[in-house]
Amino acid sequence: MKVLFINTNQERLPDPIPPIGVTYVAAVAKQDGHECKLFDFNFHNKDFAAALKEFIKEFSPQVIGLSIRNVDNVAYPKVVTYVDGYQEIVKVCREEAPEVPIIVGGSAFSLFPEEFMLKLNADYGVVGEGEEIFREILRSLEKGEVPKNPNPGLSNTPNIHYPTYLSRNFGEIYPAREIMDVSTYFKEGGSINIQTKRGCSLRCSYCNYPLLEGIQVRKRAPSDVVDEMEYCFKEYGVDYFFFVDNVFNLPNSHAKEICQKILERKLKVKWTAYVSPAKVSENLFATFKEAGCSSVDFGVDAASNIGLSSMDKIFTVKEIKNSAKWCHQYGIKFNHSLILGVPGETIESIEETIENIMACKPTSVTALIGVRIYKGTPIAIQLIKEGWIKEEQICIKPVFYVEESVREYLLNRLANLSTEHRNWIVPGLKKNMNERYFKRVRLRGVKGPLWEAFA
Ligand code: B12
Numbered sequence: 001m002k003v004l005f006i007n008t009n010q011e012r013l014p015d016p017i018p019p020i021g022v023t024y025v026a027a028v029a030k031q032d033g034h035e036c037k038l039f040d041f042n043f044h045n046k047d048f049a050a051a052l053k054e055f056i057k058e059f060s061p062q063v064i065g066l067s068i069r070n071v072d073n074v075a076y077p078k079v080v081t082y083v084d085g086y087q088e089i090v091k092v093c094r095e096e097a098p099e100v101p102i103i104v105g106g107s108a109f110s111l112f113p114e115e116f117m118l119k120l121n122a123d124y125g126v127v128g129e130g131e132e133i134f135r136e137i138l139r140s141l142e143k144g145e146v147p148k149n150p151n152p153g154l155s156n157t158p159n160i161h162y163p164t165y166l167s168r169n170f171g172e173i174y175p176a177r178e179i180m181d182v183s184t185y186f187k188e189g190g191s192i193n194i195q196t197k198r199g200c201s202l203r204c205s206y207c208n209y210p211l212l213e214g215i216q217v218r219k220r221a222p223s224d225v226v227d228e229m230e231y232c233f234k235e236y237g238v239d240y241f242f243f244v245d246n247v248f249n250l251p252n253s254h255a256k257e258i259c260q261k262i263l264e265r266k267l268k269v270k271w272t273a274y275v276s277p278a279k280v281s282e283n284l285f286a287t288f289k290e291a292g293c294s295s296v297d298f299g300v301d302a303a304s305n306i307g308l309s310s311m312d313k314i315f316t317v318k319e320i321k322n323s324a325k326w327c328h329q330y331g332i333k334f335n336h337s338l339i340l341g342v343p344g345e346t347i348e349s350i351e352e353t354i355e356n357i358m359a360c361k362p363t364s365v366t367a368l369i370g371v372r373i374y375k376g377t378p379i380a381i382q383l384i385k386e387g388w389i390k391e392e393q394i395c396i397k398p399v400f401y402v403e404e405s406v407r408e409y410l411l412n413r414l415a416n417l418s419t420e421h422r423n424w425i426v427p428g429l430k431k432n433m434n435e436r437y438f439k440r441v442r443l444r445g446v447k448g449p450l451w452e453a454f455a
Pocket residue numbers: 009010011012013014015016017018020021022024025064065066067068069070071072073074075103104105106107108110111126128129130131134191192193195208209212213242243244245246427
C-alpha cells in the first residue's frame with residue numbers, strides 16, 4: 001500500500017526535531033513492503049495547505065499516518081498549544097483524499113487519545129509505541145478487513161488501539177531515516193536523534209514518560225545502537241547525536257557499554273543526553289567524555305530537599321553537586337532542568353534550589369514554572385483525591401499546578417534571574433530563547449543543543 005506519513009510538528013524551538021517516531025513506524029511498514037513517504041510540516045511553514053494537497057495529489061496515498069508529538073509547550077504562564085493546527089491538517093487531508101483512512105499516533109495523541117479522536121475525527125488511533133499496532137492495522141486494511149482492536153477493554157472508543165504488548169525487540173528496528181531530510185535536520189537542528197532504550201521504572205510524581213514508554217525498561221544491544229550511529233555517520237555525515245532516552249544512564253551500566261562500543265569502533269562523534277545524577281561516579285563522566293559526550297541535561301527538577309521529595313526524585317543535592325563537579329572536571333557542558341512551584345514549595349525551598357544550582361555553575365538552566373498535569377501520574381491521582389481537580393478537567397487544555405503561596409514570588413524571581421543571567425532560560429516567560437538568534441547560531445554551523453552556546 002502507499003502510506004503517507006505526516007509530521008505535524010511545526011515547532012522550531014529550541015530546534016526543529018527530526019521525527020524519529022515516524023521513521024520507526026515507517027521502518028516496520030517498509031518491512032511489510034509498503035511504499036512510504038513523508039510530508040514534513042517542519043519544512044512547510046507557509047502555504048502548507050496547498051503544498052500538502054499537491055503532495056497528496058501526486059502520491060495518491062491509500063493510508064495516511066498522522067504523527068502528533070506536542071500538545072503544548074508546557075510553558076506556564078505563556079503556554080502555547082498546537083491543537084488547532086492539527087485540526088487544520090486533518091481538514092486538508094479530508095478535502096483532498098476523503099476516502100483515505102487516517103491513522104493517528106505520537107506522544108501528544110497518546111496522552112489524550114479520546115479527546116484527540118473527537119477533535120480530529122481520525123479513523124484509527126494508536127496509543128504508545130506505534131510499530132506493531134500500525135503494522136497490524138495496515139495488514140487488515142490491505143485485506144479489506146476492519147482492523148481488530150487488540151485491547152478493546154482499555155478504551156471507550158473502539159477505534160483507539162492500545163498496545164497489548166510493547167515492542168520488546170524494537171532494538172533491531174532501524175528507523176527509516178531515508179524518508180526524512182536528514183541533512184537539513186542536521187544543519188538546522190544541530191543533531192540527529194537516536195534511542196538506546198524505552199521505558200522508565202521510576203515514578204517521579206509529575207512524569208508521563210512511564211505512561212508513554214511503559215515501566216519496563218527495554219534496552220537495545222549497544223552494538224545495534226552504535227551500528228546505527230556509524231551508519232548515520234557514513235551515510236549522512238552526522239557526527240552529533242541526541243540520545244532521546246528519557247534518562248540515558250538508567251542504568252549506568254548500559255550507558256557505559258554504549259560508550260565502550262563507540263570507543264572500540266573509534267567513532268569520532270559527539271553526543272548529548274538526559275542524564276540522572278543518581279548513583280553516578282567520576283569514572284562514568286570520564287568514560288562519557290572519552291566517548292564523545294559534549295553535554296548532558298540533568299533533569300534534576302529541583303535542588304532543595306522539599307522540591308526533590310515533592311517530586312519523588314531518587315537522588316540528593318549532594319549527588320547533583322558531585323555530578324556538576326565531574327562535568328567541570330572533564331569539560332562536559334551541562335544544563336539543569338528545573339520545575340519550580342511544586343506542591344509544598346516554599347520561598348525558602350525556591351531559594352535553596354537557586355543557591356545550589358548557582359553553586360554548580362551550570363552552562364545553562366531551563367526553569368519551568370509549575371507542573372503540567374497529565375492523567376494517570378502520581379500527582380494527578382493525589383490532586384484528584386484532594387479535590388484540587390476533577391479527572392475530566394485534566395485534558396488537552398493545559399492545567400498547571402503552581403503552589404499558590406509562592407506563585408507571584410516565583411514569577412518575579414525568575415523574571416529577574418533570567419534578566420540578570422542570560423543562561424537562565426525560562427520558556428514560560430519567553431526569556432533567553434530567541435528564535436532568530438538561534439537560527440543565526442545554527443547558520444554558523446554550531447552543533448548540539450543551543451544552550452551549549454551559553455558556555
Ligand atoms: C527527547 C525529547 C526532547 C528533546 C528532543 C531532541 C531531539 N533532537 O530529538 C528536546 C529536549 C529538544 C525536546 C524539546 C521539546 N519537547 Co520533548 N521530549 C523528548 C522525549 C523525552 C523523547 C521523544 C522521543 O524522541 N521519543 C522516541 C520516539 C521513538 O518516540 P515517539 O516520537 O513518541 O514515537 C513513538 C510513538 O509516539 C508512536 N508514533 C509516533 N508517530 C506516530 C505516527 C503514527 C501514524 C503512529 C501509528 C504511531 C506514531 O510510535 C513511535 C515509535 O514507537 C519525550 C518524552 C517521551 N518519553 O516520549 C518529550 C516530549 C515529546 N516533549 C515534549 C515537549 C512539550 C517538548 C517541548 C515543547 C518543550 C519545550 N517547551 O521546549 C519541546 C518541543 C521541541 C520541538 N521542536 O518540537 C512533550 C510532548 C507532550 C506535550 N505536553 O505536549 C513530551 C512527551 C514530554 C512531556 N513533558 O510530556 N524534547
